[in-house]
Amino acid sequence: MNTYLDCIPCFLRQALEAARAATDDQDIHRRVLNSVAEMIPQLPLDVTPPEIAQRIYRLTYQIIGNNDPYREAKHLANQKMLALYPELKQAVANSADPLLTACKLAIAGNSIDLATGSSSDDIDSIVRSAPTMPLATSDYPEFRRSIERSSHVLYLGDNAGEIVFDRILIEELHRERCLEISFVVRERPIINDVTRLDAIFVGLDRVASIVSSGSDAPATILSQCSPQILRLYHWADTIIAKGQGNYESLSGEQSNIFFFLKAKCPVVARLLGVNIGDAILKGIAGHRD
């Protein structure tokens, strides 16, 4: 999808939040706001929102002199969600359809998103109630059919913390006999997005091959991806794309992608025909099956 004008005030807010995560110095906060404001008249709208976000975060990180202001928040989210792992594994195992429950958990985990102002404070109750959470858009039957025929799954990760639930879903995919699963992380830290270190911290490397996107974009921007990712992308039988960023960057593609996300802003909610906060499992047209 292209960037909407609505995204621009939101980017400005995100830059301020990132500056505040790095420092209490209000002069620096103001400098970040002013510098991002000065970029606005030049911002193109015919690119996806994560491509604009990437430029804005790069500028912000340069001004604040910190290329990972959410490091501590990410680490806390990973730790906190990891503590829930045994309980939620049990909930999945005890459920009537473990794959569906694991999908819902992976979507509920997408509530952890510092770009949209969510935090891991209220996440415990969100993920605990995930097994009974309704899906506003559910292509689960198509997803299950696709998985049953898939040897290779490409799993495009999103945020730290959330990755604990991605691990639970990946473990279910193995039970469904998916042989090879590649989990894509960002090349460098951006917002609270998953990097290789986060993936290893929660043990994702034990259940999937961890591969870097080759880019610091908070999404999967194919033109910026490494040749390895592009090979995996075209080779995969099923692609799972987590979060709004991946939806924004890949919703125009024709691959066998299933988007797992919470709708977090008015623009994406409107495009999906759902309410903010709704849980989405959505395949896109062009499924190979």
Place this chain on the structure above:
Amino acid sequence: MNTYLDCIPCFLRQALEAARAATDDQDIHRRVLNSVAEMIPQLPLDVTPPEIAQRIYRLTYQIIGNNDPYREAKHLANQKMLALYPELKQAVANSADPLLTACKLAIAGNSIDLATGSSSDDIDSIVRSAPTMPLATSDYPEFRRSIERSSHVLYLGDNAGEIVFDRILIEELHRERCLEISFVVRERPIINDVTRLDAIFVGLDRVASIVSSGSDAPATILSQCSPQILRLYHWADTIIAKGQGNYESLSGEQSNIFFFLKAKCPVVARLLGVNIGDAILKGIAGHRD
């Protein structure tokens, strides 16, 4: 209160909304966003948010070539709320404490605020449930005591639509023997704020003297008010200030003011120690009694 950095992305969003209310021309929307963005580095933070909002709306209205983009929305809100008047008058009359119920109704009516993205669509249920609505901050006992001793009340209005409930409260004030009530409207249209025409449309002129603030600020900025307003302001036994804008512009004053509002943004909610959406009836320090 001074302007917070958080307010700046919000102003940008408001400018875009105002442009969209006036025209579907996306080039104009973009021009508004760019022009407001260019103002940002020069914006002072040591003035109140409504003073910044005033500058931003003036610029926006100049670019869109329309000085009242919310005219239709305001008219609809006035009509819609007026249709509820008989039912809500009855609810007030039948309640155990009609003055308290009328206060709650006037606060619930403050939910109609196009600057913060609220609309009159869901307002029916909000005002209908107002009699049982809890107040997160309640200085109602002090307010009642103040009103019992007041001959002259200055009532600082806020939004179109909402003014129907201000009228109901003013009618209750008359029953409490307040002799003179002056209702302040904006001098010129800004956002969906009440002007003289709105006040007359809902019959406020039959229960109060309508006086203009002398300014197009979306709040009561004393340095911009007419000498008449300043006289009334210093003469009034009790001042009722409706809405966030009036809270933002007058919370630092030492007059006998009671703020009636819904907390609509994170900054004001934090300052008041409440949640977004909470209903507030708050007196400020320095009451004369």
